[in-house]
Amino acid sequence: MVSIIIFSSSFMANIPLKEQIPGGKGLIDNQALLQRAGVALGMKVVDFGCGRKGHFALQAGKIVGPQGIVYAVDILRSALESLKTNAQIFGLSNIKPVWADLEIIGSTKIPQGSVDFVMINNLLFQVENKKAVLEHAIKLLKDGGKLLITDWKKQDSPLGPPKEQRIGQEQVKNLVLQIGLKLKDEWDAGPYHWALVFEK
Numbered sequence: 001m002v003s004i005i006i007f008s009s010s011f012m013a014n015i016p017l018k019e020q021i022p023g024g025k026g027l028i029d030n031q032a033l034l035q036r037a038g039v040a041l042g043m044k045v046v047d048f049g050c051g052r053k054g055h056f057a058l059q060a061g062k063i064v065g066p067q068g069i070v071y072a073v074d075i076l077r078s079a080l081e082s083l084k085t086n087a088q089i090f091g092l093s094n095i096k097p098v099w100a101d102l103e104i105i106g107s108t109k110i111p112q113g114s115v116d117f118v119m120i121n122n123l124l125f126q127v128e129n130k131k132a133v134l135e136h137a138i139k140l141l142k143d144g145g146k147l148l149i150t151d152w153k154k155q156d157s158p159l160g161p162p163k164e165q166r167i168g169q170e171q172v173k174n175l176v177l178q179i180g181l182k183l184k185d186e187w188d189a190g191p192y193h194w195a196l197v198f199e200k
Contacts (some may be wrong), residue, residue, distance in 0.1 A: 037148040047119050056192060058092060062090075072098065108136070116148050120150075173196060
């Protein structure tokens with residue numbers, strides 16, 4: 001016997017959006033991370049490497065509200081389609097999927113100097129040309145805009161990529177400071193992650 005439960009839209013409307021949107025809190029509290037980093041109502045935000053589930057993009061979409069925009073960027077078109085579906089499920093019309101190769105500056109087709117906030121979460125350890133990805137992000141930012149980078153701590157852990165594939169926060173700080181941004185904040189974003197916020 002198969003049981004089917006149908007939730008009406010009025011029932012879902014009574015559930016707080018924070019609870020509706022998956023956040024992967026066991027590793028990082030995405031909402032707390034983005035709020036501390038400075039994501040706010042009405043902002044234009046870019047999520048580099050949004051992934052299929054789009055946890056960070058969806059939380060950012062909730063925070064910036066209908067007046068804001070979240071450009072969710074990925075090289076996998078299947079990931080963008082999945083995220084688009086999730087955004088519709090959670091009633092977020094401000095999520096804009098964007099295909100790009102982040103190691104090629106300008107491939108996002110987002111105007112340079114037009115966004116308030118760029119986030120690069122759990123991505124740098126995967127890319128070969130880290131400097132190009134960082135420069136790409138910085139070119140999109142307005143003056144005074146912020147760049148959030150989170151990634152895996154360079155230590156052994158039961159989850160995540162092998163230790164030798166991870167990138168340390170000091171290495172990332174040196175790369176970004178060389179490009180010309182200022183470090184504004186840094187903290188442990190969870191048991192396995194670090195977080196850095198820079199300002200243009």
